[in-house]
Amino acid sequence: GDALFIVLNINNYNCADHEALIQKAVAAHPDTRWRIVQIHQDIYGSGADHSESDGMVLRDQLTPIFDKYDVDVVLQGHDHSYSRSYLLQGDGKAHAKFGAAKLADGSFDWDNVADLATGKKYPFYPKESDAAAAAANKYFLDQNHCYTLVGNGSNKVVNPQGTLYMTANSASGSKFYNLITTQQDFVAYRNQNWKPSYSVISLDGDSFRIDTYSIIDGKPVEIDQPFTIQKTVDRTPTLSASANPAKTGTSAVAAPKTGDDKNILAVVLLAAVAFAGLLALGADYLAKKKKASH
Template identity: 25%
Template structure:
């Protein structure tokens, strides 16, 4: 009898442990994104419900991981935008957040709300309304740990309605890229889009196509302004970016920054000719986050890109200015697009390749900035007769295939993996390990003119004659410093 009781006791313990393990697995599974992949017929059926609908809600990262920004279009109405959020699908004990509206195109308005107080590793449900009634059906949003996280990195979604009037082709490819990436990495925290969300920058139909994938209701997307976005003014109506500049000389929208765990993301507008705004943005973001362990720049134009854009005169000007900003503020990484041709640079400092051992595809505490140029997420990739061989490119992949990058930040590493959608080919991987998380102090009295940005630009365009300017510049600076010391 005693022996039988011992056996029963042991079985009970194992049963309880199995139950606990089962609950743990179920809880973990509940924090993974579902499989969004569709057959062509399923996608076509779904497309019929969203085609041309620019009122679909969009999610944007908040100022940090405890916040979530939401925005959607509606007809113009004198009512307060509202979002309620709860940790259950029945929306019991939901908390309500109020927002504001601004006028948009086509007699519509943009409604923006920020949700705060979110906790890590929680599946939330949200619903939105304009006014007190007519709440939408609940949809989910999952928060994750910020100690280690993944983001989907893409560029040039560029949905176009010019060919078919709807953007169907590009939306289909974008949906395929997105769903494939999320099936492989269902623990992705958010999307980074390096500009050119639409083709014309002036079409509500094109924005409807870009926002059409189902996953866009559950996953925030951090965007930047590309040259195609800059062709029109619609970009500013389809985003709810955190920490954005209140005033900008750009007609398209304002740059911004956000933080996720120990990583600071600074999102620049390289279509804006007023580069002093970009310097001020970097300075303000970094001074507000002096303890960030990683600094990541996001912009559209490929400063050290893979194709013909990288050697345009316009791009050389941007390269001179923005590389000086990257160097001054010691950015670790820069994500960009524009080229429709994937590539990864060497670490660059002072407009030159940093001398490192790149053969192992892993570096530790490197100087300079690593630039990653994304391919087109809708497959609009450029394929030249021969690949370019720019001196700053460490690796490139020229192909018409759909391509995406998954980037991961841990406590001490940045990990990049780049895949093709068809065939799931790993075409590139790279790791940066950091043991030193210190940065130089920022002097708030210095402006862009305190950098050598102008010198870098002139050095390219003046060629051998640059030495004349260099001598003149050094003389002027010496005289200025002498006068300043006398005044002091």
Template identity: 25%
Template sequence: MKNKKIIIGILLSISIICFPLLSISKNNTSYPLNDEEYKISMDDFSKICLTPGENETMLNFCWYDTNPDGNSQIKIWEKYGDIMFYKGLKNELKDGFVSNKVTVKNLKENTTYYYSYSNDGIWTKPVKFKTKSFKDFNFAFMGDPQIGASSKKMNSHKDGIEKDSFNWNKVIKKSLENNDDISFLVCGGDETNTIEEKNNIEKAKISNIEYAGFLNPNYLRFIPVANTIGNHDKDNENFCNHFNMPNTSHLGETKAGGDYYFTYSNTLFLFLNTNNLNINEHKEFIENAMKKNTYMKWKIAVFHHDIYGGGIHNNDKDVKELRHKLPYILEKNNIDLVLCGHDHIYSRTYPLKNNKKNSKGIVYITGSSSTGSKFYKHIDKTKNYIKSKYDKEEPTYTIIKVSENNIIITTNKVNDDKSIDNKIIIEK
């Protein structure tokens, strides 16, 4: 039984010479110099998105174009290495776009690469990125960006999307500036606000623009992001068309996709689509993933609905059903940490087992809004399973450092970087 406790090719090629790279400044990582340089391009649906691959040596890519013919292609190379070509799959969509998905393999740690992708038959300008350590690693966790939710308070959908996209860029920028060795981002769901409806042209158009806003930050050209399916995403095919998730499953499936997992170093990440309330499907998915990855020391589950949160969703029917059935499965499979969204209020539980405080239990963390696009009012009475809560209307982000012997968690406000909770250390 685990003993766990909480202690509060060749010379780049002609194309590199001809095309400028994204600017690189601090420690080989690209950063806009300041927020004023952030350019909003809501009409560009072709921006590529990186996602963690099946393991740390792999990387998934996804992008839109309008060419249904030929192959989806990525070329990738080291500065003085040979160019490697990877082909993937095209999926022709009903709105005239084509979703391209490619997986790159055999990456090395702490190595600088360049990649280019075929966009409507033309190779894009090369982008530079650097892999991080394949042993000890860090990742950033952000709660609901919900791009477009600010539109209700603005003059138009466009104004709201631009505001939220700007703030989405800001939180990524802040997390990378203060933690330049981040391997990837994890997003707690509700990436966008509007559900695409088959026969509603206006909603479909707005949903596309919201995804353009989510994908607009240049950081997403070189930092992978692992997204969770939220309640605003569950019925939207844009989710599975824009993101190339690894090890996808039909278990836990809605229109946006099902459960999926990946490994990184000594850690298994399990992403559950908790919009699907079939607990037996999630149980089967978790057990299958565990059987294939018995050597993983740490297990982190990520899903949208915060079953032990501190906000207004606490008594929702779906949340209560998940809270009644899901923890037993997580505990039986020795999950160490759970990351959620949904309530737009940060909270952290005591270690919980059998719905009670237990030093050998699971810590549940709910992320607040990472963009400030939407906040809920807090509930007056804090639940007895919550150890820490922050309900101010200020965007936050969480940095999680994983090593052989511990997981260290810190959560800060975006605007001034001040901590909102004690440093949390999970040891095993």
């Protein structure tokens, strides 16, 4: 087939397990043009609740893995708000690796993250009056500036370097979260329109396209520019950090767009976007078959 979808359960913080699964899937399907990974936590998201806390704990470990296996798109959730990244790659530098912090009884410590090498804990939510905790949190955030922005910010790219990260809002409308106050530099567009939304993937051997819709007054309305990747080669060689003109953790592309106002229509991604994409492909195939029979 044209696409390989890989679903990772990153509630498991062991990234060796995740790499082993990706390696096995790629080895079994080496000739697929597109590699698409689905995860729940948004390692590159923009929600207030998770994007700079538990959501990005595995960012500095998963980013180079996705680079290594030339993953084209990562579909995320968790923050119940929409964001779409620029194309991203790891910066090729050494960063601290983090994992789950535990309490004395062995249960998860949801307020802290642990350095895997030292065991030291770093707080997600430091009090403003606690200078030491604030400094520790800053270290955690700084270590997660482990990415480089590539490309020119276009919504239509050909044989691109890097990976696109898209974070879903709620498809059912059962729960929505606010966006984080300051939009991160890796975010090309983000929004929260407090409405159920979904996306459709269309792909073939040459192109991947994702369109996102909300239901407005009972009708589907496309609420972001389609994002399209075109390929003339199966795999795109990784661009080394030293050869990349973009600065680490900073934007060398067009200024980020935002849609924080609730009255502006948002872009949101269905968590089951792969399934929706397959349905769309099936519908397209049946329509062509029906037309050919007449």
